[in-house]
Amino acid sequence: MSTKVGYFPVPGRASEHSLEPERLRAAVERAARDLGREPDVVFLHNPEHSLSAGPEAVRRERLAAACRVLEDAASSGQCGSWGISSWDPRPLGALVVGLPRPDVLMVRSGLLVRNEVLEAAELLAAGLRPSQLWGMSPFGGGAADSVWERFDPRVFLLEAERGTAMQAAFRAACRLPAVDAVAVGTDNPVHLRELVGSLALGVDEEVVVSYRRLLREVAGRSEARR
């Protein structure tokens, strides 16, 4: 069971991201109380939102201080382990020097993730060397997106006829980037069962390699047009 801290409701206005150590400490305590048990993993939620301004050394120290709060929480048994979850890891790559090593890094994964974000996630994982890399939001937040009507992701399966389109998109998300696990919502047990059932389906690695090459080519063309 995993949860995240660092995104705080504010009465009367939109929720806000914060890396303030005291707020993070209180949020970890509250998470265990709300869940009725210590979470297995507590993630720092999209720290890039709080790191867009200021000198690099200051941003690095703020991120390190926030990570130390979660590292301490894991050491003292308030959670099983800790991690960083990032929707857009591009601003984080330059800040990893001196950071505590997280147990888990969670990044967006799947067919709707752009080349720059995939590459930034892989670079961040190489710099942080987490024990595990997880993917999230494998359908880009919504399975109802019309892209799934226009494109059949079963091309990514070794045996296309054995899986549904959602299973194939989920399996592709396990390889884009290559992750140890993919976090999905648990609201609907039927959906969850379908996705868990897909884990036995093999992914065609040649298709993954070709797809990554196409993504890079498209990114290169857009860069050249700028």
Ligand SMILES: NC(=O)c1ccc[n+]([C@@H]2O[C@H](COP(=O)([O-])OP(=O)(O)OC[C@H]3O[C@@H](n4cnc5c(N)ncnc54)[C@H](OP(=O)(O)O)[C@@H]3O)[C@@H](O)[C@H]2O)c1
């Ligand atoms: N850091 C961030 O900013 C961020 C943002 C988004 C998500 N996340 C993380 O990623 C996790 C998953 O995110 P998520 O809830 O957006 O993704 P998700 O579980 O992939 O669900 C996305 C949508 O796809 C639907 N769906 C899932 N399986 C399906 C299936 N087999 N057939 C048809 N529809 C299906 C879901 O419906 P149901 O809900 O009805 O199953 C939901 O509407 C979250 O728990 C969170 O940890 C993080």
